[in-house]
Amino acid sequence: MNTPLYDFVKEYNTKNAVRLHMPGHKGKIAALESGFDITEIDGADVLYNEKGILKESQKNASDIFGTYKTLYSAEGSSLSIRAMLSLIKMYSLNARKHPLVLAGRNAHKVFMTASALLDIDVKWIFPEEKAELLSVNISPSYLEKCISDCEEMPVAVYITSPDYLGNISDIKAMSEICDKYGIILAVDNAHGAYLRFLPENMHPISLGAHMCCDSAHKTLPVLTGGGYLHISEKAPALIKSQAENAMSLFSSTSPSFLILTSLDRANEYLCNKMYEDTVKLQARICELKTRLSSVGYSVKGNEPLKLTLAAKAYGYTGDELAELLRKDNIECEFSDPDYIVFMFSTSTEDDEINRLKNTLIGIEKRAAVTQIVSIPVLYRAMSVKDALFSSSEEISTAFAENRVLASPSVSCPPAVPVAVCGERLNAEAIRCFEYYGIKKINVVKEG
Ligand SMILES: Cc1ncc(COP(=O)(O)O)c(C=O)c1O
Incomplete structure (x- = not known):
């Protein structure tokens, strides 16, 4: 029998590509061998019914992120999103309110499937102006207008920030608006676990969200699948007390201890070195963006550790640029007809950033292409x-x-x-x- 998957990953590994995609460890963290792959044996504790070492480890994470409670996910943000919606549903039923969520239309598909499974009604926030699928760019005043336009007050607002293209919303102002109307603010922060470690702390929990999910694996040195559900000090008592139940509603009963251990090990780095490394990397990415803009690239988004180029302004599709970079052994996170996205982390080395810069600068600029397709309002x-x-x-x-x-x-x-x-x-x-x-x-x- 052949092993096509193993062969592919092995070959990719031997190519030593510049990995500007997830996971955040970029293939550089020390591997945990199979002996670490245990189950919930005596002493190992039980996820979502923690009393021992998992509780202690999650408390460490909670201290690092400044939350009321942080729970680990071995199934990415997908699990935490399902849990956030379960909590919104529980909260609505408890308060005898109709479970209605006002959500940015660029939500990840798990949000849609989970709201259907949980029988939650969704009112979409479409972009104010015509925009592509991946960004809604909701300003605080537009959010307030959308809330006021609702015939019935939503129980929660759900914002994806940062979005896939690296746009960060003004969560602080949004949280003030939600507080004013007595609405829960839930944030899909899958791409933004690292925001806590910037000189200006931009993590949603620090800015006033009631709860958020982080895909630790996307931007931190954590194995794929590792994530968090963060609950804020200001969240309603029911959300604080039911978070574990909400996670266990959809989670596997055999969480990967390789993933949980990698979340635990990351705590040490996050606590001791992440801030210092992030500050340096932020400066490097800022320089890179400035240099690329100076040669005619259109740099999008305000996320400090992500680079998104609107490829058509440079005369290419995102997919064409991705192909050209692949020839130079550089692999991006994502490309489509319009964009190419690169994700950096503190595991990215300076010479990898230089290689990307030099290859991009070496690509000849062509006349801009101006085709745009917007989200259909249906x-x-x-x-x-x-x-x-x-x-x-x-x-x-x-x-x-x-x-x-x-x-x-x-x-x-x-x-x-x-x-x-x-x-x-x-x-x-x-x-x-x-x-x-x-x-x-x-x-x-x-x-
Ligand atoms: C915005 C957003 N939310 C949620 C998810 C799901 O996260 P995970 O893959 O950690 O389950 C993704 C995945 O890429 C995403 O881009």
Whole structure:
């Protein structure tokens, strides 16, 4: 029997590529051998019913992040997002409120599937001006307008910040607005665990969010799958007390101790050295952005440790730039027709940043391309839940006009759905699917 997956990863490893993608350890942390892969044996403690060493380790993480409580996830932010929505549902039922969440439309697909599973109603915040799929760029005043425009007060606001392209929202101002209206603020901070370690602490919990998820593995020296659910001191008592229950609702009963141990080991680094290393790296990335702008690249986003280039301004698609860099053994995090995204971490070395800079500068600038495809605003024909559990069929995207989308068809990354399940597709939506290379989609069966 062949081993295609093992062969691929082994070959990638031997290539020694400049890894400007997740995970944050960039292949450079000391490996934990299989002896560390244990289960919840006596003394190892039980995740989400912690009484011993897991409790102690999570308390260390909580102290580092300045939270009321931090829980580990061995299943990424995906698990923590499901838990946040479960907590919102529990809170709503307890307060006898309708579980309605006002959410930025660029939410990750787990948000959509989890809200359907939990029977949570979602009101979307679309961009104020036409924008691409991955960013909504919600300003605090626009958020307040969206809240005031709701016929019914939402129980929670859900913001993805940083978004996939490296835009950070003004969480501090948003939290003040949410507090004013008595609304829970939940933040998808999957890309921003490191924000705690900047000279200006930009972590959502420090800026007033009630809870957030971090994918530790995306930006910290942690194995893939390692994440956090952070609960703030200011969160309602029910959310504080039910966090473990909410995590265990969706989690595996066999959490990977390799991942949990890597979260534990990271605490030492986060506590002692992360801040110093982050400050240096931030300066290096800032220099890189300035240099690339000076030769004509269009640098997007305000996230300090991510570089996003709007490739078309330089005359290429993001995918074309990715291909050119691949020839120089540099692997990006993500590319699509419009953008190319690079993720740096404190494991990235200076000469790797220089290699990226020199290769990008060596690419000849061409005339800008000006095609843009925006998020389609669609009519909702049925609820997300009804659509997800409907009898459905897969058809060619080209024939999907007027059909109702059944399951979120996304390319991963970035896993932001072009249309929401239950929406009736129009010509603009079809164009958008095709633009992102999605050729087949699942629609609700008719008749
Ligand atoms: C914005 C955002 N939220 C959530 C997730 C899910 O995180 P994880 O892969 O840690 O489960 C991702 C994954 O890339 C993401 O980009």
